[in-house]
Amino acid sequence: QSVLTQPPSVSAAPGQKVTISCSGSSSNIGNHYISWYQLLPGAAPKVLIYENNKRPSGIPDRFSGSKSGTSGTLDITGLQPGDEAEYYCGTWDMGLSSGVFGGGTKVTVL
């Protein structure tokens, strides 16, 4: 089991919005920044969101992140076929003294 909890899958039609949740605890999300990563098959992971809600240059504003307490959320609006991928949340866990990730969420564009 992963330290951070994500839904295994979400889906929506093109143009719609999906929301991916990431639940943790006070030893990780509650006290540290959360990041979000996109994994496309055969490609290196891409940073979509860092420090809870910041986008690296080149990441469209269709991707947005937020954090509240011990949970974080990634929203993808205006869903596109190219958004079909696995998405992971990640952060630091001070109790484990380790980086931790969610189990990943598969996004399907219907």
Add this chain to the structure above:
Amino acid sequence: QGQLVQSGPEVKKPGASVKVSCKASGYAFSMYGVSWVRKAPGHGLEWMGWISGYSGKTNYAQKFQGRVTMTTDTFTSTAYMELRDLTSDDTAFYFCARDRCSGSNCPRAQIDFWGQGTLVTVSS
């Protein structure tokens, strides 16, 4: 922005060791750390550990303690990850990633960008 370029695919027998390299360019290597993360088939991302590009200080995930060694060569801005006593469960893509934490008093796993990945296959 910077770039991380990893070494090529490896095929190893059970019980062997593998050493993956990760060459940084385009940024000041000593001002950042390097996290190592792997992704096995059918599994999620797994953080293996971190090394400071400044001091060489390391922080390994408990699961890999005693079996992994991370090092750096500051002259060539290259990070290395060696994993020993390989089993089929170690078959995975191994990624290095630039980590915003370079010192002792900051949370690790704050990743800026990733290397392209190195496939390590363990098979008899």
